[in-house]
Amino acid sequence: MSDVLVLVDHFDGALRKVTPELLAAASRIGNPVAVVVGAPGTAEALAPALAEAGAATVYAAESAEATQYLVTPQVAALAAAAAATSPAAILLAATIDGREIAGRLAVRLDSGVISDAVDVDADAVATQSVFGGSYTVRSKVSRGTPIISIRANSIEGSAPAAAGTVTPLEFSVDAAASATIVAVHTEPAGDRPDLGAASVVVSGGRGVGSAENFTVVEALADALGGAVGASRAAVDSGYYPHQFQVGQTGTTVSPQVYVALGISGAIQHRAGMQTSKTIVAVNKDSDAPIFEISDFGVVGDLFDVAPQLTQAVQARKG
Ligand SMILES: Cc1cc2nc3c(=O)[nH]c(=O)nc-3n(C[C@H](O)[C@H](O)[C@H](O)COP(=O)(O)OP(=O)(O)OC[C@H]3O[C@@H](n4cnc5c(N)ncnc54)[C@H](O)[C@@H]3O)c2cc1C
Incomplete structure (x- = not known):
């Protein structure tokens, strides 16, 4: 069974809710493989939760600079993971960052991309709700590795728990082509969910x-x-x-x-x-x-x- 890469959406040492949903979608297509991009130690800390959510392998794309740049570390890590595994698909959250990573990665891998899917089936056919929900479109990438960004709360069910074996992933970020994060302002989240x-x-x-x-x-x-x-x-x-x-x-x-x-x-x-x-x-x-x-x-x-x-x-x- 082919691997399916999932970019792990995480914040403050915890998985965002969309990550298990992406792993569930990945398990329909093949073998779910989580890609964690972050500072050293991030993947090890997230591995138990990722294993529980169905990740067979957890790629640790870690470096001090991984948190210094906007989106380019994630693009570089997914490109490196794709080169290592020839995945059947690459799934990400349809967030602002996720959409940008998907677009950049599609150029890098010379692959097709589908944005904002609300479902995906075993053949990597994605469903989108378009024109304000007036039409439902089902489409499939016909070039390269399908890269699909998926909306939170869209995927039903969960993947069976898996090993979650942490494996280091070599990747390098082109600093000259990256936007450096100079300050982070976190909006007070309060007690309400995201x-x-x-x-x-x-x-x-x-x-x-x-x-x-x-x-x-x-x-x-x-x-x-x-x-x-x-x-x-x-x-x-x-x-x-x-x-x-x-x-x-x-x-x-x-x-x-x-x-x-x-x-x-x-x-x-x-x-x-x-x-x-x-x-x-x-x-x-x-x-x-x-x-x-x-x-x-x-x-x-x-x-x-x-x-x-x-x-x-x-x-x-x-
Ligand atoms: C390019 C573009 C992008 C846009 N992007 C967005 C977007 O992202 N999100 C968005 O929301 N809009 C967006 N809009 C604006 C959109 O077209 C509407 O103008 C907007 O959604 C209207 O907001 P509304 O329903 O709150 O106000 P209104 O259309 O004014 O409706 C108010 C409603 O409240 C009802 N009402 C009034 N008082 C009460 C009461 N006491 N009890 C019960 N009902 C009451 C009225 O009957 C009415 O139906 C965009 C527009 C453009 C052109």
Whole structure:
């Protein structure tokens, strides 16, 4: 069985939630091999979790400079791993970095790339949801090694646990072609899950009316253990910070549950949330386009409905 490389998405000594999902997707195609890029010691620390998530081998692409440059270390490490294993496919998270790494790697390996897949099958045929979710496309790379970036929360199931044997990987980064990281500013994450990977997202739109009113959105998100999102109109109006914008020019989310409060459902918003498994909308306009894609819709004032929903969830939790 051929190897399938997975670029490990990790932060602060822990796997990001998308990594086991990528390993699950890899196990459909072949033998999952994790590639960890980081400072010395990173792979050894992550190996037990990677083994549990199905990685047969864990390539340790480690050096002091691996954390000094933007994306080029990951590209160099994956290219080195591909040269060593001739993989059947290379899978990465469809994050901003993941998409850039995929594009650069595709040039390096003279291979085709598929971005933002929401599923992948045993033949490395990828499914994408395009044009704001209006079309579902299935496609396959026909040149070189398929490089596929996959959205968080898209892959069902998990890979069986495997050995997770750590193997050093030689790689070298071209400093002249790299952007050096001069400072890192970590946004305070608070207690809420990361928007891109959260299982539940509660988003507010222009209908929320003000920054102060966003506490209604936050209260429901907290009751559900979810992340808070916002439409661009809410962001542009200064109700909520830009890093929480969902949509074409914001974050793409694909949670189990997406709750839209006071959001009309413009195509650019839908592009970032349409693949959510269950969509719940609260809008006082029964003709709002968001209802066309909702599984559950409430025609009503969000300031009546959302607090009641929050209370009901809290009551259930006891
Ligand atoms: C190039 C480009 C990129 C874009 N990228 C994005 C993007 O990434 N993300 C994004 O979201 N948008 C994006 N947009 C903007 C998009 O076109 C819409 O303008 C935006 O999504 C509208 O946000 P909204 O639904 O919050 O506001 P509106 O369209 O104004 O809708 C507000 C809704 O709230 C309802 N409402 C009002 N008060 C209440 C209440 N009390 N209770 C219940 N319902 C209420 C109204 O009935 C209405 O349906 C982009 C646009 C362009 C041109």
